[in-house]
Structures are given as structure tokens and as C-alpha cells.
Amino acid sequence: MKIAVLSGKGGTGKTFVSVNLAFSAGNCMYIDCDVEEPNGHIFFKPQITDSHDITVDIPLIDSSKCTGCRLCVNFCKFNALAYIKGHVEVFDDICHSCGGCSLLCPEEAISERKKSIGKIQSGISGNVTVVTGILNPGEESGVPIIKELLNGKNDGDIFIDSPPGSSCTVMESIRDADYCILVAEPTIFGMHNLKMVLELVNIFKKPHGVVINKTQGEFPALKEFLSGNDIEVLMDIPYDNELGKINSMGLIAADEILEYRVLFSSLLKKVYKEAGHV
Amino acid sequence: MIAVLPVETNNMGACINISLGRTPFFLIYDTNTNHSLFIENTAAGSQGGAGVKAAQLMVDNGADVVIAPACGKNAADVLMASGIKIYKSSGCSIKDNITALIAGTLEELSDIHPGFHNHGGSGN
Numbered sequence: 001m002k003i004a005v006l007s008g009k010g011g012t013g014k015t016f017v018s019v020n021l022a023f024s025a026g027n028c029m030y031i032d033c034d035v036e037e038p039n040g041h042i043f044f045k046p047q048i049t050d051s052h053d054i055t056v057d058i059p060l061i062d063s064s065k066c067t068g069c070r071l072c073v074n075f076c077k078f079n080a081l082a083y084i085k086g087h088v089e090v091f092d093d094i095c096h097s098c099g100g101c102s103l104l105c106p107e108e109a110i111s112e113r114k115k116s117i118g119k120i121q122s123g124i125s126g127n128v129t130v131v132t133g134i135l136n137p138g139e140e141s142g143v144p145i146i147k148e149l150l151n152g153k154n155d156g157d158i159f160i161d162s163p164p165g166s167s168c169t170v171m172e173s174i175r176d177a178d179y180c181i182l183v184a185e186p187t188i189f190g191m192h193n194l195k196m197v198l199e200l201v202n203i204f205k206k207p208h209g210v211v212i213n214k215t216q217g218e219f220p221a222l223k224e225f226l227s228g229n230d231i232e233v234l235m236d237i238p239y240d241n242e243l244g245k246i247n248s249m250g251l252i253a254a255d256e257i258l259e260y261r262v263l264f265s266s267l268l269k270k271v272y273k274e275a276g277h278v
Numbered sequence: 279m280i281a282v283l284p285v286e287t288n289n290m291g292a293c294i295n296i297s298l299g300r301t302p303f304f305l306i307y308d309t310n311t312n313h314s315l316f317i318e319n320t321a322a323g324s325q326g327g328a329g330v331k332a333a334q335l336m337v338d339n340g341a342d343v344v345i346a347p348a349c350g351k352n353a354a355d356v357l358m359a360s361g362i363k364i365y366k367s368s369g370c371s372i373k374d375n376i377t378a379l380i381a382g383t384l385e386e387l388s389d390i391h392p393g394f395h396n397h398g399g400s401g402n
Contacts, residue, residue, distance in 0.1 A: 073334070079327025082334045084359045091352055094327040 001277050002158045004177035004206075008193020010164035012183045013213040013237070016247065018161040019043045020254045021181075021271070024264040026127045028157040031149055033173040035118060035133040035142035040161050042250045046123025046130035053119050054133075054145045056097040057112040061088045065109035072101035072110060093140055118145050146172040157277075166200045174201065179275035180208040181234065186219035194222075198231070209234040209274050211267070232274060235267045281307045281379055282341040283372060284332075288316035293370040298346045298353055299328035305372060306339050309380055329353035329393060336362065345375050345384065350393035 005018040015032075019040050022030040032038040059072075059081070066088060073081045073088065080094040081101060092115060102110040118135040131153075133145040146169055150160070162173040174180055180201045184194040194210070201208045209232035212222065216239040226233055243260075246253050253260035271277075284301030285292040295301035300322045306315045317339065321331035329349075333356035336344060343363045357364055365384040367375050378384045 076327075077325065079321070079324055079329075079331040079334075082330050082337075082356045084334075084337060084356060085361075089356065089359065091327065091330055091355075094330065094352065 001179070001272075001275060002153075002160060002177045003179050003181060003271060003275065004160040004162050004174045005181045005183060006162035006170055006174060006197055006201075007164060007183040008166060008195070008197045009185075009190065012164075012185050012190065012193075013211075014164065014183050015040050015043070015161055016243075016253070017181060017183050017211055017213070017267075018159045019252060020260065020264045021268055022128050022159040023126075023252050023254050024261070024268050025157055025159070028127075028159060029129040029131060029153065030159050030161065031153065032130075032132045032161045033142075033146045033149055033169070034161055034163045035135040035145045035149075035169070036163065038132045038134055038161075041121070041123075041130060041132050043252050044123075044125035044128060044130045045250070046121075046125040046128075046132075048121050048123040050122040051119055053116045054148050055114040055116050056095075056144050057099060058092050058095050058097065058115045059090050059101050060111045060113040061090065062109045062111070063087050065107045067107055067109075069106065071104050071106065075100055075104050093138075096141075097144070118142070120145065120149060142169045143172050150176060166196045170197070170200065171204070174204060174206060177206055179271065180206045181271060182208055182210045183213050184210055184222070186212050186215050186222050188221070191222050191225060195225075198229075207275060208232075209271070211235050211237065213237045214239045234270050234274070235263070237263070279309045279342045280340050281309060281343050281345055281376060282336045282339065283307065283345045283367070283375065284319070285316070285372060288318075290314065290372055292372060294345070294347060294367050294372065294375065296347055298344070298349050299324075299332045301332075304332075304336065304339070306341070307372075307376055309376065327352065330356055333357050333360075343379065345379060346387065349387055349390055351390050352393060354390045 005014045007014050032040040073083050078094050080091045082089045117139045121132045123130050133149045135142040163169040184190050215236045254264040283305045284295040284298050285303050285305045286295050288303045304317050321328045329352040333353040337360045341362050345365045345367045347367045364387040366387040
């Protein structure tokens with residue numbers, strides 16, 4: 001079963017929730033899809049067993065065959081090609097690796113070369129397999145890495161730490177999820193961003209529930225919105241200074257503090273029940 | 279010399295546009311004959327890579343120089359590879375900038391910015 005943890009904004013506690021859930025579940029896999037700044041490994045400190053590059057295909061132009069017809073330049077909807085002084089120039093950063101230009105070229109002047117955009121590291125931490133996607137700084141899109149991270153991972157329980165927001169990388173990370181946990185802060189900003197991811201999980205028709213993190217006093221608007229829309233609140237996690245300290249030391253709360261061990265075991269049970277886990 | 283300027287509307291009274299890639303129009307001005315031509319910027323609505331496409335348009339229209347308030351890296355790469363000089367515009371007036379170009383008082387644009395990518399909110 002695949003359980004994805006996502007949120008509309010960064011810093012709400014996706015990694016906190018997904019790491020602690022995976023730790024509590026045990027005998028499972030934790031996949032960090034937040035490839036722009038993966039940090040689940042800071043908590044799990046896995047022993048790395050494998051690391052390999054992820055590449056994308058970028059067009060390679062053979063100028064000796066190019067007749068300057070510009071079919072490729074005009075075809076590219078991302079404008080990654082330009083025709084300058086008799087040569088086709090490729091803008092790697094804009095290219096989406098669709099391969100269209102090489103298919104289209106009537107002179108067969110376009111082949112493809114591999115370009116590394118990041119890597120995937122796998123390792124073991126206790127009885128949790130930790131898989132981390134790392135996008136190279138400056139790269140435009142982490143989607144190819146997330147595709148590869150989730151490719152062929154079908155066995156056992158898998159906890160997916162999604163990227164923040166509701167863009168393509170998030171969609172890719174929840175595509176095959178059986179259940180989505182949405183982590184939200186009880187603030188106006190947090191609620192606004194929660195609505196965006198709610199829209200997304202509804203489009204993908206994913207069963208979902210909400211974890212409200214860092215509750216401090218009352219914020220009735222969020223609860224009213226959730227109950228008014230029949231959205232399950234899985235858990236309220238109160239704001240706790242101690243938790244901040246534990247996290248800043250890179251420790252797993254459910255491993256360190258009994259109260260959190262109980263809390264995450266209970267959250268895990270609820271999630272399994274909601275998701276129809278057998 | 280052919281000068282190309284990003285402009286907000288298609289007349290000589292128009293203001294120079296802040297964006298080279300997504301400006302609605304380009305003015306193509308021949309300083310030898312004082313002929314002027316306005317063309318629509320077909321790159322303006324691009325999902326991405328507007329700078330590259332707009333620069334291609336300027337290259338294809340025979341630009342020798344471009345006068346703009348700013349220029350992104352991708353557009354600058356295309357323009358420079360084509361040997362086109364990029365000058366920094368001074369104020370909004372088309373006429374003042376062309377006069378300054380001819381008088382040789384415009385400065386070359388040196389601060390190429392990394393671009394305003396993903397400002398369409400589409401993400402990718």
C-alpha cells in the first residue's frame with residue numbers, strides 16, 4: 001500500500017509526519033520525493049547501499065546533416081531550440097525531453113544524448129528502506145527523478161514524502177498512491193494552501209485525510225471548513241517546543257519520546273483503517 | 279543599422295516594454311532610412327522559453343542592435359551568438375532612445391538576469 005504525505009506549503013510537517021509514520025510502521029519503505037530538498041535521510045541516517053544517476057535525453061544536433069529547415073525549432077512548444085547563423089542551438093534547461101525534434105527531423109540530423117539531472121540513493125535504516133531522490137541544483141524539473149523513484153515499487157507498505165505545493169512534481173508523487181495524508185497548519189495561509197492540495201487529490205480521486213500540525217489555541221475556521229466538506233481529520237498535533245528541539249537534532253520523535261510513539265502508532269492505525277489496509 | 283525595441287503598443291508614441299521576451303510588440307527601426315515597422319511578438323504567449331523565441335524573432339528580422347531595459351540569459355545567448363549588441367534603454371520614449379543610439383550615448387546592457395521563469399504559475 002502506498003501512502004503519500006503532502007501539503008500545500010513547505011514547512012508544515014510532511015517530512016515529520018512521513019518519517020515518523022514509516023518509523024512507526026517498520027518493515028516498510030520511505031521514499032523522499034521532495035527532490036529539491038530531500039531531508040528525510042537526516043532523520044533516518046540510512047546506510048547507503050546504492051546510488052545512481054538519473055538522466056534525461058537532450059537533443060544532439062549533427063550540423064553537417066542539418067539543412068536549416070527549422071521544423072524542429074518551430075515544433076518545440078517549450079522553445080528550447082533556436083536557429084542561429086546556420087546552426088540549431090539547444091537550450092538544455094528549457095528542454096522537456098519529449099524527443100519530438102529528433103522524430104520530426106527529415107534529415108535525421110538530431111540524435112539524443114544523456115544529461116544527468118540528479119541521483120537516487122537507497123539505503124537501510126533499521127527495518128526501513130530509505131530511498132531518496134536528489135535533483136541537481138539549477139535543474140528545472142524533478143519529475144523524471146520522481147518517476148524513477150516510484151517506478152516498480154509495488155510491494156509492502158510505502159510512505160511517500162511528497163514535494164510541497166500542488167505542481168507537476170506533486171502530481172507525479174501521488175499518481176499511484178492509495179491514500180493521501182494532507183498536512184496543514186491551522187492558519188489562514190495554511191488553510192488556503194490546504195484547499196489547493198485538496199483540489200488536487202480530488203482531481204486524482206484519491207482517498208484522503210488531514211493532519212493538523214502545530215495547533216496552538218483555537219482556529220475554528222479550519223475545522224468548520226473540514227467538517228463542512230466532510231473531510232476526515234486524522235489527527236491534531238499540538239505545537240511543542242520540545243519537538244522543535246528533537247527535529248533540529250535530526251532525531252525521530254517517535255523513537256525518542258513515548259508520547260509521540262503513541263501518537264504516531266494511533267495515526268498509523270487510523271490511516272490504515274481509512275485506506276482499507278488489510 | 280537595424281535596431282529592435284520591445285514596445286507596449288504599435289505606434290511611435292508607445293513606451294518601451296520592461297520584458298524583452300513577453301513584450302506585445304517589437305519596433306524594427308532602420309537608422310539609415312528612418313523606416314519603422316511594428317511586428318507582433320509571437321513569443322509573448324509561450325508557455326516557456328519566450329526569451330529564446332523572441333530573440334529568434336529579432337535575429338530573423340535582421341537586428342543589428344537591441345535596445346531594452348533588461349534581458350534574460352537565454353535571450354542574451356541567442357542575441358550574442360548572432361552578433362547582436364544589446365543596449366540598455368534610457369527612459370520609456372522610443373524617439374529618445376533611437377536618438378541616443380545614433381549619438382552613441384546608450385550603454386551596453388551588462389547585467390543579464392537569469393530570467394523570470396515559471397512566472398506563469400504553471401509550474402513544471
